[in-house]
Amino acid sequence: MAVRPKTLNQAKATYSSNSELAWWVFMRISGLALIFLVLGHVFFNNIQVNVADVDYAYVAERFSKSWVKIYDSFLLGFAMLHGANGLRYSIEDYIKKPGRRFWTKTILFTVVGIIFILGVMTLWAYSFEEMGEAIRALPEG
Amino acid sequence: MYRGREGQWAFVLHRLSGVALALYLLLHVLDISLVMYGPEGPFNAFLAFYHQWPFRVGLLMVIVAVIYHAFNGLRIIIMDFTDWGVKVQGPLWYGVLAVTAVIGIPVLWKILPEIFGGA
Numbered sequence: 001m002a003v004r005p006k007t008l009n010q011a012k013a014t015y016s017s018n019s020e021l022a023w024w025v026f027m028r029i030s031g032l033a034l035i036f037l038v039l040g041h042v043f044f045n046n047i048q049v050n051v052a053d054v055d056y057a058y059v060a061e062r063f064s065k066s067w068v069k070i071y072d073s074f075l076l077g078f079a080m081l082h083g084a085n086g087l088r089y090s091i092e093d094y095i096k097k098p099g100r101r102f103w104t105k106t107i108l109f110t111v112v113g114i115i116f117i118l119g120v121m122t123l124w125a126y127s128f129e130e131m132g133e134a135i136r137a138l139p140e141g
Numbered sequence: 142m143y144r145g146r147e148g149q150w151a152f153v154l155h156r157l158s159g160v161a162l163a164l165y166l167l168l169h170v171l172d173i174s175l176v177m178y179g180p181e182g183p184f185n186a187f188l189a190f191y192h193q194w195p196f197r198v199g200l201l202m203v204i205v206a207v208i209y210h211a212f213n214g215l216r217i218i219i220m221d222f223t224d225w226g227v228k229v230q231g232p233l234w235y236g237v238l239a240v241t242a243v244i245g246i247p248v249l250w251k252i253l254p255e256i257f258g259g260a
Contacts, residue, residue, distance in 0.1 A: 122173060
């Protein structure tokens with residue numbers, strides 16, 4: 001298993017390329033941001049509501065708000081990059097054969113890319129405003 | 142099997158939770174994107190499927206994994222950027238487990254009755 005550096009100076013000395021060092025730094029910065037973004041997301045959607053009540057109307061009403069779109073865009077971007085790079089670390093630790101490693105990573109990046117685009121489309125390519133207004137106009141319950 | 146000390150267990154749990162969360166993230170974004178089919182689309186049927194109790198217990202495990210991964214990640218950052226963090230990384234890991242329990246238990250307290258209590 002690859003031993004990853006433990007300090008910034010070690011990281012600078014270890015990584016031959018600037019891009020690996022940049023990913024090392026990115027994992028820490030995005031990780032710090034994700035602590036707040038993800039715990040907030042869990043609080044809004046699992047603690048403030050019962051997940052069993054989540055349905056189309058709930059999601060459409062959420063996506064009709066600008067702050068949710070912006071919040072979720074940061075969440076989507078940081079989480080996808082942080083998660084994809086973490087999976088890449090794991091693949092490079094456990095899959096040694098160059099050919100198999102190459103194809104596993106190719107499939108990973110393709111799947112991540114497609115799902116990321118779907119996520120961006122969901123947040124920005126559809127207008128939930130009208131739906132959101134209609135749902136907010138409904139009586140409680 | 143090599144049985145390491147705190148640092149190794151911290152790493153194993155961080156990697157397991159990380160891989161699980163990344164795979165969950167992909168599935169989650171994919172199923173939320175079904176809202177694009179509109180109110181008559183398959184979205185509500187999918188969510189009703191996921192609201193069955195085995196998936197809700199799974200979601201609870203995802204939440205606990207998030208809490209652990211978040212605070213152990215903070216421990217890693219402290220280790221990376223401070224000298225004292227490396228010296229106390231063992232005790233810090235028990236701190237991570239304690240924080241995970243302190244936040245996780247009220248979460249279980251809130252959500253388990255929703256799944257099993259009919260509350």
